[in-house]
Amino acid sequence: MYAELEAMGLVSGEQGRGTFVRDIAVPAGHVVDQQAVATDAVDGDLDSLLRYQPHRGLPQDRASIARHLRRRGITTSADRILIVNGAQQGLAITVMAALNAGDVVAVDALTYPGFKVLAHALQLDLEPVPTTTDGPNLDALEKLCATRPVRAIYTMPTLHNPLGWVMPARDRTRLIKIARQHGALIIEDAAYAYLAEDPPPPLAATAPDITVYVSGLSKSVATGLRVGFVVAPPSAVPSLERAIRVTTGNTPALTTAIACRWLDDGTVDHLEAQKRDDAKARQSLARQELAGLPLISHPSSYFTWLTLPDDARADRLTAALARRHISVATAEPFTTSTHTPQAIRLALGSTDLDRLRSTLRTVRQVAVEDAST
Known part of the structure; x- marks a missing residue:
């Protein structure tokens, strides 16, 4: 461990x-005035921020995230966004809501260890896909999907961990085609995507109906800011919301308020x-x-x-x-x-x-x- x-x-x-x-x-x-941050975030409404919140976050906070995501190339409504305690929880609720023990998930032969831990805990069957210099070997992925019942494809197309690639646009198009042909869900991990300048559009921008997009602010702002977000197809939102409810209930509203204030005032863009x-x-x-x-x-x-x-x-x-x-x-x-x-x-x-x-x-x-x- x-x-x-x-x-x-x-x-x-x-x-x-x-x-x-x-x-x-x-x-x-970059100096942060902690008292000013707290005062601005609370804005005279501390009592409401200390109460239980909607499981997937307040509508106005999800709207702030939707505006932020437009700058990442994703146009989405707040209704498709769920606020979580960091990207890792976003991945956890995604696999909890969408997959069952024994389901086959295609992953890169070298991939993020946190997803491996989740897969082991939930008894998923990870099938490795060989890698090339700029992404997974899509011939191998297509062959895998033709021979095994792949339920999901876990991928980091924009700044892969640990190999750092940014998948070309043509390969993203083909990966989406493979997923559609075989009925596989795409789980797009964008935790490090903020580091890449002018990457191709996210998979979630091109195939929003079959992609769950997961990212957050812990990498791009500070590790202690445990605010993440999931963008999902409308049909998947209720099951993802149930997974939040049975794990953490909701992301703390005070932390989320600080994060959204920084999203709206340009602080996050500046820090990134x-x-x-x-x-x-x-x-x-x-x-x-x-x-x-x-x-x-x-x-x-x-x-x-x-x-x-x-x-x-x-x-x-x-x-x-x-x-x-x-x-x-x-x-x-x-x-x-x-x-x-x-x-x-x-x-x-x-x-x-x-x-x-x-x-x-x-x-x-x-x-x-x-x-x-």
Whole structure:
């Protein structure tokens, strides 16, 4: 379980000191007046915000999210939006509402560990789809759907975790065609989509009738802002609402009010732009310090994938880095196939640039030394 949490970016460890919760906070230089935030959000109506709320959120809050989603390329009504406690809960209620134990779900051969945990808990049958340089192998996906009763396709078309790809428009069109032909639901995870500039339209924009879109503000604003959102076909909304009711009841209204105030006044857009610039600087630094090593990443993501030589062992490299107080994830938590590649995921956030530079130099030194042994 620790390895899965670490791979998800939720914890980090230092030898001799223990395990720590990781935080990609509001970018440096952006000062938040906490009292002003609370006062503005409450707006004289604290009593109502401390009461039970509609399970899927207040209409005015869902309308704020709908306006935000238009800037992401999704035009939707507030009636199709459900507010949740972060994107992870959004994924959880989606699989709870739409799938049953034993259902077959197509996933990338390397995918987000949090979805693997959900699938295991709900006894879903994950079928790995081989990956290419810019998305899943759609020939393999089509063959899988023709030979097995695939109920859903879980995908991260815009900034994949851990490989950082952005799926081209033509592949999105074909994936939707495959899903329609075989009656599969598309679960679109857009947790990191805010980092990609000018990506193709989300799958939910092109195929809203068969796609559940899941995202949130924990990655793009701050990890403590546990506000996520789900956009679903109208027919799926009642079952998703029931899943919210039996898990958390509703997302806390005070937290949601703060989030929606920031959505409406431009704060979220500003923070997301800052984070894109920050991620670009960190990726540039990683490319500089790890030049010559086989890296896979997006130019503006907070992580990079380092593939190792065939005779290398990721666990050995991870242990060597841990002795230098550097915590990285192997491919194991991300792997859904029987073959686990020898690779490590490097998280580039949660530290200042000077420390990141020195850490990357150590990673390079240890990786080169390990390859020569």
